[in-house]
Amino acid sequence: MALVQVAFMFMNDVASFSHVATTVRAHCADCSAWDLVQCAISKNGEIGLVNQLGRFAWYELLTTDVAAAGDFYGKVVGWDAKDASTPELAYTVLTASEVPVGGLMDIPEEGRRSGATPRWVGYVAVDDMDATATQIRRRGGAVLLPPTDSNIGRVSVVADPQKATFALVSGLTYGQRQPGGLDELGRVGWHELLAEDRNKIFDFYGELFGWQKADDETDPADFYQLFSAAGQTIGGMLTKLPSVSQSCWLYYFNVDDIGAAAQRVNDGGGRILQGPTELPDGCWIARCADPQGALFALQGARGQRDTEQPSASEVAWSAKWGGIASQGRMVLPKPKR
Numbered sequence: 001m002a003l004v005q006v007a008f009m010f011m012n013d014v015a016s017f018s019h020v021a022t023t024v025r026a027h028c029a030d031c032s033a034w035d036l037v038q039c040a041i042s043k044n045g046e047i048g049l050v051n052q053l054g055r056f057a058w059y060e061l062l063t064t065d066v067a068a069a070g071d072f073y074g075k076v077v078g079w080d081a082k083d084a085s086t087p088e089l090a091y092t093v094l095t096a097s098e099v100p101v102g103g104l105m106d107i108p109e110e111g112r113r114s115g116a117t118p119r120w121v122g123y124v125a126v127d128d129m130d131a132t133a134t135q136i137r138r139r140g141g142a143v144l145l146p147p148t149d150s151n152i153g154r155v156s157v158v159a160d161p162q163k164a165t166f167a168l169v170s171g172l173t174y175g176q177r178q179p180g181g182l183d184e185l186g187r188v189g190w191h192e193l194l195a196e197d198r199n200k201i202f203d204f205y206g207e208l209f210g211w212q213k214a215d216d217e218t219d220p221a222d223f224y225q226l227f228s229a230a231g232q233t234i235g236g237m238l239t240k241l242p243s244v245s246q247s248c249w250l251y252y253f254n255v256d257d258i259g260a261a262a263q264r265v266n267d268g269g270g271r272i273l274q275g276p277t278e279l280p281d282g283c284w285i286a287r288c289a290d291p292q293g294a295l296f297a298l299q300g301a302r303g304q305r306d307t308e309q310p311s312a313s314e315v316a317w318s319a320k321w322g323g324i325a326s327q328g329r330m331v332l333p334k335p336k337r
Contacts, residue, residue: 054209055229056191057125057169059102059251063118063292066092066106072290073104076264076298077253078186096186118294120251121157122191123169124209129154132168132208136160139204160204162196164247182234183254189299190252191235194244198225198237248295250287255300258284262298265290276302 063069070081070092079094081104092104107116126132129147133156137143140161147156153171160166182189195201202225205211214226214233225237240247255261258276265272265288273295275286284302289295 052230053125053127054211055125055234056122056188057172058123059188060121060123060167061094061102061104061118061294062107062111062116062121063104063290063294064107064112065292066090066104069118069290069292069294070094070104072268072270075268076261076270077255096184101187118290118292120294120296121165121167122188122249122251123155123167125172126168126170126209129156129168129170132156133158135208139207141204160201160247162201162247164193164195164201164249166249182232185254185256187254188251189254190297192250192252192297193235193237193247194240194250195237195247196240198223198239202227202237250295250297252285252297252299255298257303258286258298258300259303261300262286262288265298278302 061069061073070079073079073094074081077096079096079101080098082093082095084091084093084103090106093100094102094104107118133143133147136158142159142163143156144159144165145155145157147154147168153169156168158166158168181187193201193205202211202213205227206213209229211227211229214228223238226233227235227237262272262276265286269291271289273287273289276284277286278284282301283299285297285299287295287297
């Protein structure tokens, strides 16, 4: 099968989150998806798959240095990198405890020439790809790559009405037998939308995927809106700060010690953009950039020795993590003068 050419919008460097033109990407045959499917062994010993629709099912990093990125995330998050290339495409699968959690590939040369920069993209599982793409257009979003058949299923790259990009996938045939929980190490434990206006964008996703507000009593004036899929709270939406010029999705990777992981980010040539910041339930988060500039975040506990906070200015925000809600604070580096 021919490679799938996917054109979509990218964010620029981590300081400005600015929006750049387009890039081109391709799929490989051996991508797998965690948390998309539940596998059951049938009577004849074959694996049967049951889709969990409306949930993020696969995560993919497009980068300018696959080897360096694989080594970086291996040290920071603990992932193993396994070659899953085809004759047509070089592709790497990232695994946690031998379970596939994401893919890794080079930004094609066409994308680099057009100004594409490294980034993570999340795929949401859908049943009817063409119908979902049509709904996105009707609801004011954009279809950047029309539904296209690939070796792993049918895919489409899209944007919501506020221009945050994500992807759709249907018909995946690979998956783990027991979907991992959001709290398992090495998994994506949280999905965060930095929106132009989180109050206006929620209905788009709710009507599209069936997502629901996880706290019906949330005040529209609050900064943070939790959302659930299939009854499980999987992320939050907030109205982005003016300094974030482009709406985007941010994915949080689970680590055992946020302080140690943050140190590994720095040691590996990445950057800590915000945090580590403590949340109401004792969990800590940090927003980061890898050495090639792709944005990601970490979440986890903090070791006893990690007590020193970075010099920072504080911006009030509303947070709820692990079932506990209260007013938290987002830590931002002080601007240089």
